[in-house]
Amino acid sequence: MASVTATDDRPAIEVSHLTKRYGTVTAVRDLTFTVEPGVVTGFLGPNGAGKTTTMRMLTGLVTPTSGTATIAGRPYGQLRNPSRTVGAVFDASAFHPGHTARDHLRVYAAMGGYPDSRADDLLSLLGLTEAADRRTGTFSTGMRQRLNLATALLGDPRVLLLDEPSNGLDPEGMLWLRGFLRRLAGEGRTVLVSSHVLSEIQQLVDDVVVIRRGELVAAGPWSRLAGPPAVLVLSPDADRLAAVLRGSRPDGDPPRVDATGDGRLRVHGLDAAGVADLAAAHQVPVHELVTETTSLEQLFLHLTTERTAS
Template sequence: MTGPASDAIVVDHLSKQYKKLRAVDDLSFTVRSGRVTGFLGPNGAGKTTTLRMLLGLVTPTSGNATIGGERYTELHDPIRHVGAVLEASSAHRGRSGRNHLRMICRAAGLPDSRADETLELVGLTPAGKRKFKGYSLGMKQRLGIAAAMLGNPQVLILDEPANGLDPEGIRWMRDLLKALAAEGRTVLVSSHLLGEMQVLADDVVIVAAGKLVRQGPVDEVLGSMGTTQVRVRTPQAAELTTALSALGATVAPQADGSLLVGGAEAAAIGHAAFTASVELHELVAERGDLEQVFLQLTAGMAGIR
């Protein structure tokens, strides 16, 4: 397969105006090959509009969105370069999943064997002969990914792919996307499942109100917000609480018997415990998780626009 020299996705000063609504506002970011990038934002942040512009389904008011240096509409035989799922797969209710994929193969000039190969890839081989009307939402999501992978593309763009998947299905999705990125493919995933994105994504792009809020490797984005709390475990909780309160720290007892301390670094907490002759069994600095960072970064910018 021959394709663009580079499979990076580049969004460059992209904007979309709908009458009085500016859905996307001068948005720029890059999605690198060989990595899973999470595309995050509150409802109405402009994520889906951005993806639709990237795939040539919506015309930008200004700016560009390219894949390998080319607009999607300029790609030759795009099914072999880009696979996309913007919603759960749709198919004729009376057609089997296998035949649905075969029809796409024939329209795209691909061998029928790709239908069976992608069914196996997404774990739908046992249900391949079942009619689409009997598919659950999770099965439809898998079928959509199978359709996106028919051309063996180097770029995969998914909008909320975990919708309808049970915990086992979400883990399967995570393993699949990580494996595809490890092969050098470019994977862009829009999702509201922030906990899952922290585990899955290598990089994140966070948007709100159509604007870029933060982008970068997950660890760097989390680290940029600083340490938010320290977990402490001690048999002398009352004495330690008194000592830490004198420092101006906040202490919140937890159901597991530990204390979450805010407003003081781990070293200061350890020194206060030593001075007060308090025995410590655990002292761990915990930075905010992706959900906490996301809420901090998008505070006051959420809501349907």
């Protein structure tokens, strides 16, 4: 991830050698990463990896055993006006069931020193105007997620920390959330999203931070971490095609060609057009040609399985 100077307008999240122990259990161990403004960053890891603990240390809800967690160069407790800098969504049930959505937002607006009109603005922005006078106890999980996000945005913060924000959203709601968070990142905000819905997060995030057992295993643009795509090719003369491909660069590194069975080859180091051109030049028949990209789910499993970490 490219380095960006942290300021109040473009605040980066910086975690440095962060550790949290609960007795003999180490929830987070020597964790270091940076989340930059202007992109949506996915915070990923198996259950119990330490994601929520880390996000709570960022907001001062949990005290680190050692190390630092800062936003715009300051610990959360030292921010001049925390709700104008950081908005956090950790619990989709943090509402009094007897309050209406408008009442809930007005209470938090008063706590932050914001006018009542800010509540109505956010109800409109989050698509909750028609539900503004309904009691939150009647809300679906998806509506609670929207109201939680509205609460986090009361101070128009430059940083958003979202723990599982897509839980309970239907496909239309997920599409809306994706566009909304991308728009916020496009305004130069810093957006950190924790999620287990990898198929959805793949369409949302630019960068990823992946942890396992409280330790960092990878960080950066997920497309770079996934590596270049491979090409799957089916040929009735797979052996001859493999020989042609392996001999295509006599003065450089040859492409890697792996036989996968049934006349199929997986080719690394050549794109589909290159494979097709070589096959045509040597008159090797090809029946199928597919570009194979690594999904975020495949990358996640590769990074977090026992055999990778050992």
